[in-house]
Structures are given as structure tokens and as C-alpha cells.
Amino acid sequence: MSKITQSFVFLSATLVLASVAYAQGGGDKAQPSAKASQMGNTGMNALQDRTASTPAGRLFVEKCAMCHRQFGMGTVLLGRRMPKDQAMLEPRKDLTKEFVIMAARQGIGNMPRIPRGEVSDAELDQIATYLARGKK
Numbered sequence: 001m002s003k004i005t006q007s008f009v010f011l012s013a014t015l016v017l018a019s020v021a022y023a024q025g026g027g028d029k030a031q032p033s034a035k036a037s038q039m040g041n042t043g044m045n046a047l048q049d050r051t052a053s054t055p056a057g058r059l060f061v062e063k064c065a066m067c068h069r070q071f072g073m074g075t076v077l078l079g080r081r082m083p084k085d086q087a088m089l090e091p092r093k094d095l096t097k098e099f100v101i102m103a104a105r106q107g108i109g110n111m112p113r114i115p116r117g118e119v120s121d122a123e124l125d126q127i128a129t130y131l132a133r134g135k136k
């Protein structure tokens with residue numbers, strides 16, 4: 001090998017090693033920030049199921065679900081004093097229309113009362129019927 005070829009081989013080997021080291025270093029550096037944003041997502045920005053298949057269900061999603069579906073304050077607090085499978089309102093079978101309307105208009109425990117300007121009587125009636133599934 002000529003001197004020039006030798007130094008070229010040496011140089012390119014050094015370059016390859018350097019770029020591998022750089023890529024690894026870059027990878028290591030990129031990981032913590034990616035993990036940090038994922039952790040952020042499991043907290044504040046975690047996705048709540050916002051789907052509904054009926055107009056009343058959509059009203060519930062719009063007016064109540066931020067507190068009463070996944071990660072909601074209502075779900076968390078009710079989970080402390082109810083059996084775990086009753087922390088969310090929609091699957092429950094014990095809710096009556098009167099109770100839902102009373103809870104919404106007067107407030108209950110840590111839930112603030114919901115005024116008519118936010119949810120009209122007609123809307124609350126639909127939501128309560130939806131949660132009570134036909135019970136009076």
C-alpha cells in the first residue's frame with residue numbers, strides 16, 4: 001500500500017468509528033427527552049375516550065366526561081369511595097334521573113354545581129336519562 005492509500009484507509013476508519021460514536025451518543029441523548037415527553041403524555045395529556053354513539057352520550061362527553069371518564073377528577077374521587085368498577089358514571093346501573101339532576105344542580109361533595117347557563121334543563125334531562133338508562 002502506498003503511504004497515501006494507507007493514510008486514507010486510516011482516515012476513513014477513524015471517520016466510521018467517529019460517526020458510530022456520534023450516532024450512539026446522539027441516540028443516548030435523544031432518548032431521555034423522548035421518554036420525558038412520553039411520561040408527560042401519561043399524565044396531563046393522556047388521551048381520554050371522547051367517543052359517544054348517541055346524542056345524549058355526546059352531551060355527556062361535552063359536559064361531564066372531562067371529570068367523569070378516564071383521568072377525570074370525578075372518576076378519581078368516586079374511585080376512592082365506591083367499588084372500583086363504579087368510579088365511572090356511564091357503566092353504573094344504580095343511578096336514577098332525580099339523583100343525577102340533583103347532583104348536577106346542587107353539586108355533591110367535591111363536584112361543583114352546574115348552572116343552567118352551562119347545561120340547560122333540557123340538556124341535563126337528556127344526560128340524566130342517558131345515565132339512568134330509563135330508570136325514573
Ligand code: HEC
Binds near residue numbers: 063064114
Ligand atoms: C369539574 C368536574 C366535574 C364535572 C364537570 C362534573 N362532575 Fe360530577 N362529580 C365530580 C366529582 C369530583 C364528584 C365526586 C364528588 C365527591 O364524592 O366528592 C362527582 C360526582 C357526581 C355524581 C355522584 C355520584 C355518586 O354516586 O355519588 C353524579 C351523579 C355526577 N357527578 C353527575 C355529573 C353530571 C351529570 C355531570 C355533567 C352534567 C357532571 N357530574 C359533571 C366532578 C364533576
